[in-house]
Amino acid sequence: xxxxxxxxxxxxxxxxxxxxxxxxxxxxxxxxxxxxxxxxxxxxxxxxxxxxxxxxxxxxxxxxxxxxxxxxxxxxxxxxxxxxxxxxxxxxxxxxxxxxxxxxxxxxxxxxxxxxxxxxxxxxxxxxxxxxxxxxxxxxxxxxxxxxxxxxxxxxxxxxxxxxxxxxxxxxxxxxxxxxxxxxxxxxxxxxxxxxxxxxxxxxxxxxxxxxxxxxxxxxxxxxxxxxxxxxxxxxxxxxxxxxxxxxxxxxxxxxxxxxxxxxxxxxxxxxxxxxxxxxxxxxxxxxxxxxxxxxxxxxxxxxxxxxxxxxxxxxxxxxxxxxxxxxxxxxxxxxxxxxxxxxxxxxxxxxxxxxxxxxxxxxxxxxxxxxxxxxxxxxxxxxxxxxxxxxxxxxxxxxxxxxxxxxxxxxxxxxxxxxxxxxxxxxxxxxxxxxxxxxxxxxxxxxxxxxxxxxxxxxxxxxxxxxxxxxxxxxxxxxxxxxxxxxxxxxxxxxx
Numbered sequence: 001x002x003x004x005x006x007x008x009x010x011x012x013x014x015x016x017x018x019x020x021x022x023x024x025x026x027x028x029x030x031x032x033x034x035x036x037x038x039x040x041x042x043x044x045x046x047x048x049x050x051x052x053x054x055x056x057x058x059x060x061x062x063x064x065x066x067x068x069x070x071x072x073x074x075x076x077x078x079x080x081x082x083x084x085x086x087x088x089x090x091x092x093x094x095x096x097x098x099x100x101x102x103x104x105x106x107x108x109x110x111x112x113x114x115x116x117x118x119x120x121x122x123x124x125x126x127x128x129x130x131x132x133x134x135x136x137x138x139x140x141x142x143x144x145x146x147x148x149x150x151x152x153x154x155x156x157x158x159x160x161x162x163x164x165x166x167x168x169x170x171x172x173x174x175x176x177x178x179x180x181x182x183x184x185x186x187x188x189x190x191x192x193x194x195x196x197x198x199x200x201x202x203x204x205x206x207x208x209x210x211x212x213x214x215x216x217x218x219x220x221x222x223x224x225x226x227x228x229x230x231x232x233x234x235x236x237x238x239x240x241x242x243x244x245x246x247x248x249x250x251x252x253x254x255x256x257x258x259x260x261x262x263x264x265x266x267x268x269x270x271x272x273x274x275x276x277x278x279x280x281x282x283x284x285x286x287x288x289x290x291x292x293x294x295x296x297x298x299x300x301x302x303x304x305x306x307x308x309x310x311x312x313x314x315x316x317x318x319x320x321x322x323x324x325x326x327x328x329x330x331x332x333x334x335x336x337x338x339x340x341x342x343x344x345x346x347x348x349x350x351x352x353x354x355x356x357x358x359x360x361x362x363x364x365x366x367x368x369x370x371x372x373x374x375x376x377x378x379x380x381x382x383x384x385x386x387x388x389x390x391x392x393x394x395x396x397x398x399x400x401x402x403x404x405x406x407x408x409x410x411x412x413x414x415x416x417x418x419x420x421x422x423x424x425x426x427x428x429x430x431x432x433x434x435x436x437x438x439x440x441x442x443x444x445x446x447x448x449x450x451x452x453x454x455x456x457x458x459x460x461x462x463x464x465x466x467x468x469x470x471x472x473x474x475x476x477x478x479x480x481x482x483x484x485x486x487x488x489x490x491x492x493x494x495x496x497x
Contacts (some may be wrong), residue, residue: 005451045104157209284389306344345492355492432466
């Protein structure tokens, strides 16, 4: 009898593998970082083969750490950085270009051209998204333009496009399966979330041939098998979801009105809206949450591009801290930011602004400003950006968000979580499960092979959540938030052609 489900959590800066036991506890974790490539300011790229190698290494490593046999693993679930685009040669399996990362702004000119053709409303109506360099399709267009002969090869069916889930699935199955699932497809800008099919009008506008697109499937169910050469025996790959959708599922937000926020490289707040795709009036995205047994559920999403990456920048970019964990002590060493606000628009601003020409700004600096004030301002910026999105959720849904479920690396920072509760004026509930995104992928895979019957089988995993209650007075809260909004305006529309 199998004892584990393996989750592969392929993120923006690292590839993780986690083994979950039948009660949802973690048996082992392995993790490897891979290089980031910045060809020019605002551009972010990954080598798809480095992603594959790091993910394979993590999968092998977690089995070794747990000292388990491959035959003990019932299934593999995949969760991934969503909008990152890979184009590869079907015959050789070799990428024709580096992957263009979801953070990258290099397709801003393509987006401008689409807007100039009056496509904004059609894109919104069909996909639930906005025209922005964040999404995959303009990245595909960029690659087809950048590589000689790529357009013609794509039209002949010689090239394949996929988000990272498709790429890993293709590699693990030895090139036998070229597929994705609905949550990832819904982030491409060319998938009709109402008809649940690739959209011919948008494919035509972007000149992306259908021949290069993956088959779209449910989020739970057998996609194929990882070949024995990779892990020592065949294992079914039975669940896939984009990272934020997997976290929503892992957090147990399976009923309309429940919301979670994941604090990773970026910050992503999703609220389940059930079987109805809500249209946002203030900059949120309508997206598919998942599809299980042919039943599609939707979510509203606010996407923040830079969250934990701001702390990484403090460490690696300007050397204000030695380790990410040092940020909490640094922030607590000062009473407040001394009037400093940091807007981490390093790759533009996501929801609710959608300003791909915004750039990072630090305002309010005086002679008394120290590195600790700047570190604190960076942490607070994550909470302010989250409030920007919550304000939209409240407006679009008509619901008062009394509690926000949180997870992700930066969610372990107690200072940040307390400030988050303070600036929202709402409770913050931190999951006792640290690997909630991977848990969501594992659950989808486990359900896909009958390892678990449904999500309700592990409802008790939410027990022991830590609560952060708001302590800041309402007047002070609104003064701070108004100052944040002023700082954001200083950063907007900064980059010019």
